[in-house]
Amino acid sequence: xxxxxxxxxxVGGGLAGLMTAHEVASAGFxxxxxxxxxxxxxxxxxxxxxxxxxxxxxxxPSDSPEFMVYDTVKGGDYLVDQDAAEILSYKSGEIVRxxxxxxxxxxxxxxxxxxxxxxxxxxxxxTRFVGDKTGMALxxxxxxxxxxxxxxxxxxxxxxxxxxTDRRVTGVVAMEMKSMSPxxxxxxxxxxxxxxxxxxxxxxxxxYINTGDGYAMALRAGAALKDPEFVQxxxxxxxxxxxxxxxxxxxxxxxxxxxxxxxxxxxxxPMKLDLAPRDVVSRAILTEVxxxxxxxxxxxxxxxxxxxxxxxKERLALAVEAGRNFAGxxxxxxxxxxxxxxxxxxxxxxxxVSGANPDLPGLFAAGxxxxxxxxxANRLGSNSLLETLVFGxxxxxxxxxxxxxxxxxxxxxxxxxxxxxxxxxxKRESGVxxxxxxxxxxxxxxxxxxxxxxxxxxxxxxxKVTELRKTAVNMYVTDRSKTYNTEFFNALELRNMLDQAxxxxxxxxxxxxxxxxxxxxxxxxxxxKQWLKHTxxxxxxxxxxxxxxxxxxxxxxxxxxxx
Amino acid sequence: xxxxxxxxxxxxxxxxxxxxTWWQEYTVKVDKYTQMTEVLKRIKEEQDPTLSYRxxxxxxxxxxxxxxxxxxxxxxxxxxxxxxxxxTGSDTIVVEPMDGYPVLKDLVVDLTDFYxxxxxxxxxLHPSEDVLKGKSEHRLKPEDxxxxxxxxxxxxxxxxxxxxxxxxxxxxxxGPAAHAKGYRFLSDPRDxxxxxxxxxxxxxxxxxxxxxMCYEVCPRDIEPVEAIKLTRTYTTKFGPxxxxxxxxxxxxxxxxESIAExxxxxxxxxxxxxxxxxxxxxxxxxxxxxxxATKLIMERQKKVRGIDELRKLLxxxx
Numbered sequence: 001x002x003x004x005x006x007x008x009x010x011v012g013g014g015l016a017g018l019m020t021a022h023e024v025a026s027a028g029f030x031x032x033x034x035x036x037x038x039x040x041x042x043x044x045x046x047x048x049x050x051x052x053x054x055x056x057x058x059x060x061p062s063d064s065p066e067f068m069v070y071d072t073v074k075g076g077d078y079l080v081d082q083d084a085a086e087i088l089s090y091k092s093g094e095i096v097r098x099x100x101x102x103x104x105x106x107x108x109x110x111x112x113x114x115x116x117x118x119x120x121x122x123x124x125x126x127t128r129f130v131g132d133k134t135g136m137a138l139x140x141x142x143x144x145x146x147x148x149x150x151x152x153x154x155x156x157x158x159x160x161x162x163x164x165t166d167r168r169v170t171g172v173v174a175m176e177m178k179s180m181s182p183x184x185x186x187x188x189x190x191x192x193x194x195x196x197x198x199x200x201x202x203x204x205x206x207x208y209i210n211t212g213d214g215y216a217m218a219l220r221a222g223a224a225l226k227d228p229e230f231v232q233x234x235x236x237x238x239x240x241x242x243x244x245x246x247x248x249x250x251x252x253x254x255x256x257x258x259x260x261x262x263x264x265x266x267x268x269x270p271m272k273l274d275l276a277p278r279d280v281v282s283r284a285i286l287t288e289v290x291x292x293x294x295x296x297x298x299x300x301x302x303x304x305x306x307x308x309x310x311x312x313k314e315r316l317a318l319a320v321e322a323g324r325n326f327a328g329x330x331x332x333x334x335x336x337x338x339x340x341x342x343x344x345x346x347x348x349x350x351x352x353v354s355g356a357n358p359d360l361p362g363l364f365a366a367g368x369x370x371x372x373x374x375x376x377a378n379r380l381g382s383n384s385l386l387e388t389l390v391f392g393x394x395x396x397x398x399x400x401x402x403x404x405x406x407x408x409x410x411x412x413x414x415x416x417x418x419x420x421x422x423x424x425x426x427k428r429e430s431g432v433x434x435x436x437x438x439x440x441x442x443x444x445x446x447x448x449x450x451x452x453x454x455x456x457x458x459x460x461x462x463x464k465v466t467e468l469r470k471t472a473v474n475m476y477v478t479d480r481s482k483t484y485n486t487e488f489f490n491a492l493e494l495r496n497m498l499d500q501a502x503x504x505x506x507x508x509x510x511x512x513x514x515x516x517x518x519x520x521x522x523x524x525x526x527x528x529k530q531w532l533k534h535t536x537x538x539x540x541x542x543x544x545x546x547x548x549x550x551x552x553x554x555x556x557x558x559x560x561x562x563x
Numbered sequence: 564x565x566x567x568x569x570x571x572x573x574x575x576x577x578x579x580x581x582x583x584t585w586w587q588e589y590t591v592k593v594d595k596y597t598q599m600t601e602v603l604k605r606i607k608e609e610q611d612p613t614l615s616y617r618x619x620x621x622x623x624x625x626x627x628x629x630x631x632x633x634x635x636x637x638x639x640x641x642x643x644x645x646x647x648x649x650x651t652g653s654d655t656i657v658v659e660p661m662d663g664y665p666v667l668k669d670l671v672v673d674l675t676d677f678y679x680x681x682x683x684x685x686x687x688l689h690p691s692e693d694v695l696k697g698k699s700e701h702r703l704k705p706e707d708x709x710x711x712x713x714x715x716x717x718x719x720x721x722x723x724x725x726x727x728x729x730x731x732x733x734x735x736x737x738g739p740a741a742h743a744k745g746y747r748f749l750s751d752p753r754d755x756x757x758x759x760x761x762x763x764x765x766x767x768x769x770x771x772x773x774x775x776m777c778y779e780v781c782p783r784d785i786e787p788v789e790a791i792k793l794t795r796t797y798t799t800k801f802g803p804x805x806x807x808x809x810x811x812x813x814x815x816x817x818x819x820e821s822i823a824e825x826x827x828x829x830x831x832x833x834x835x836x837x838x839x840x841x842x843x844x845x846x847x848x849x850x851x852x853x854x855x856a857t858k859l860i861m862e863r864q865k866k867v868r869g870i871d872e873l874r875k876l877l878x879x880x881x
Binding site: 037038040041042043045046094097098100101102103105106107108109110111112113130131133135136137140141144145147148178207208209240241243244314318321322325326327328433434435438439477478479480481482483484485486487490 | 579580581594595596598600601604607608609612613614615616617618619620621622623624625626627641643667668669671673674678682685686687688690694695697700701702703704705708709711712715716717718719748751753754
């Protein structure tokens with residue numbers, strides 16, 4: 001097997017991975033970015049509404065970074081580490097300025113400064129945006145920037161697993177998808193920036209590539225996932241294709257209505273209305289539908305018509321495009337059909353504010369792959385783009401420091417085993433196909449580990465997922481092709497998905513309270529006495545081991561969360 | 564929605580290094596919302612896991628799923644199966660890999676050539692040192708933002724290059740996407756390397772044939788040909804940078820002079836002014852052999868009525 005050596009390997013070429021690579025390469029270290037897609041195809045491109053930032057001299061005069069920390073902490077239902085939220089907030093302005101200086105085409109105010117708008121859960125408007133394609137704009141900007149640096153890109157390389165030697169991470173094994181030839185990448189540090197795992201759910205706004213590969217690799221290497229039970233459902237996915245209709249639609253004045261034409265959010269969030277956080281709105285929509293006030297098929301309407309054609313087209317172009325192309329509805333003239341769908345994963349590889357994992361020296365994570373605990377139990381809209389860049393940069397800088405004090409590492413003893421394990425599916429003569437297992441998994445997660453949870457459903461989910469993991473051991477790949485064999489990679493993705501699913505279902509069953517996006521019908525109240533703590537989950541074979549870690553509170557004591 | 568469920572046949576051009584090329588047909592149930600990415604996904608998950616294709620965001624922002632659908636370069640996600648059936652009147656949808664790139668497997672093509680075209684235009688802003696160091700800040704007029712954003716929305720899907728006849732015959736032509744990207748930085752008031760960019764872009768811009776295929780196929784409505792036209796307008800100011808732009812610049816001057824003089828396009832005269840006397844004579848001999856030169860030689864130099872009005876308009880333009 002070919003052996004390559006780098007100072008750092010970054011797995012994932014989205015915003016977080018590229019920002020980390022930027023910092024490492026700028027400090028003169030050798031960095032490889034491995035991505036199973038060409039970087040600009042990463043899911044960061046799908047972020048729509050914007051990036052939150054407090055900018056000195058360009059924010060609401062009453063706003064301050066403190067308010068932003070508070071909004072984030074409250075939005076996350078107090079499961080946020082407040083030191084992390086402070087970094088996120090206080091560095092937000094400089095991050096937007098940095099991306100602007102690299103050429104990002106933010107919408108502007110008449111005087112040429114970056115424009116801003118409201119998003120859910122914000123006391124003052126702070127979201128900076130490029131129409132409703134902010135993620136796409138920022139991803140291209142940063143890829144353009146980083147592709148001009150001394151960074152080696154390995155695009156369409158599928159990372160199989162982390163290499164661990166002497167209880168520290170020493171690289172990865174990856175495979176070029178085109179030639180199917182594996183290689184080991186030796187490195188003193190590995191950064192997982194592999195994004196989220198929406199494909200675990202039958203209904204998701206996520207890209208097909210979002211199979212949470214990094215979470216599974218971290219689990220298999222012996223690292224913990226933090227707060228794995230917290231899965232965000234976005235209230236307004238287009239019916240029936242689950243394409244995201246940005247929260248910006250409500251930030252700009254869009255209104256949710258039930259089949260009686262009522263603005264039902266007056267009942268659920270009398271003050272913030274349609275701009276309550278996502279968990280609140282998602283539950284409200286599904287309650288309306290369950291109580292017979294939805295439309296056939298199970299959706300409600302998002303009405304933009306009163307905003308006027310010019311305004312809608314200028315600020316919500318993608319909503320217009322999606323409505324027209326994918327639902328046959330022109331949002332300028334009629335309301336959009338929307339329903340909740342999985343959208344974001346608050347949980348992730350356990351890391352501190354420097355992106356470092358405490359279990360395995362040399363392991364770092366950033367972006368949605370990581371759980372820095374800035375989002376707590378529920379992420380606020382336009383904080384995810386911000387997190388990828390702020391903590392992508394923090395992580396990159398921490399990696400540089402780590403390298404400066406890092407000794408040479410020993411080669412992993414048996415990287416061939418990683419490849420053999422992967423190839424076991426191809427060598428088999430019969431068994432199940434990934435498609436069969438995948439369908440059942442996504443259905444189970446949607447129905448039993450979804451917006452509304454209870455003990456019965458979660459127990460059912462745990463046993464179902466455990467059973468599917470056993471079935472999947474006998475996965476069989478029919479395609480014998482030695483170039484771009486996507487069936488083989490889909491099988492590996494499914495293996496990754498199953499490893500996370502069992503952890504998510506188990507930890508959701510374990511947390512007997514409701515907090516943010518984790519809503520238990522049998523425990524509908526938040527319970528700070530018992531549960532103001534982070535879950536840490538390890539996967540040992542078929543067993544999920546759970547421990548806890550305190551939440552870092554600097555100044556905002558938990559209070560009731562009303563909107 | 565049940566009543567809308569309909570069966571369509573999907574005929575896919577397959578390829579693998581081991582087996583070569585073959586056609587394969589699948590039958591898939593769809594409704595009026597079903598995107599072609601979903602059709603392919605259902606084939607892969609339920610019928611034939613060996614089918615390879617690229618797809619990711621299914622909302623036309625990642626640019627992964629470029630392919631030929633019923634002969635046209637399209638993003639699969641932007642193509643609704645039943646709309647294709649309506650458009651062609653056939654229940655069979657034909658799916659092939661994108662043209663113009665080597666096929667790796669089934670619908671997966673090698674886009675290296677496309678990416679290299681993009682890198683040639685140095686696709687990144689070169690801001691001033693002060694801005695990079697955070698000492699000063701860019702401001703950008705809202706109208707500049709929206710003008711540039713139009714061309715900045717390229718998702719690197721490769722469809723325009725796949726559909727472009729000029730890139731196939733002219734190795735010097737950068738192709739539509741690279742020009743859209745190049746122009747986006749060439750005309751960005753925040754950029755500091757205008758000259759360097761002009762050198763890369765201007766001559767290539769004159770190699771476009773204005774067939775408008777890129778305009779036709781771009782899923783993000785970027786209109787690369789528009790960027791190419793705008794890039795050509797810099798030739799006068801910057802000067803030609805190679806053969807194509809020299810001829811181009813002379814040609815547009817000759818056209819303008821011809822119109823100012825007579826109000827008509829005097830083909831022969833324009834030709835001579837563009838390509839010079841020697842080249843024109845050679846061309847004329849070629850044409851005479853084919854019997855096509857008489858019209859040019861016989862051309863009358865009569866002025867059109869209202870020529871004064873026309874000259875006034877030309878004067879206004881300058």
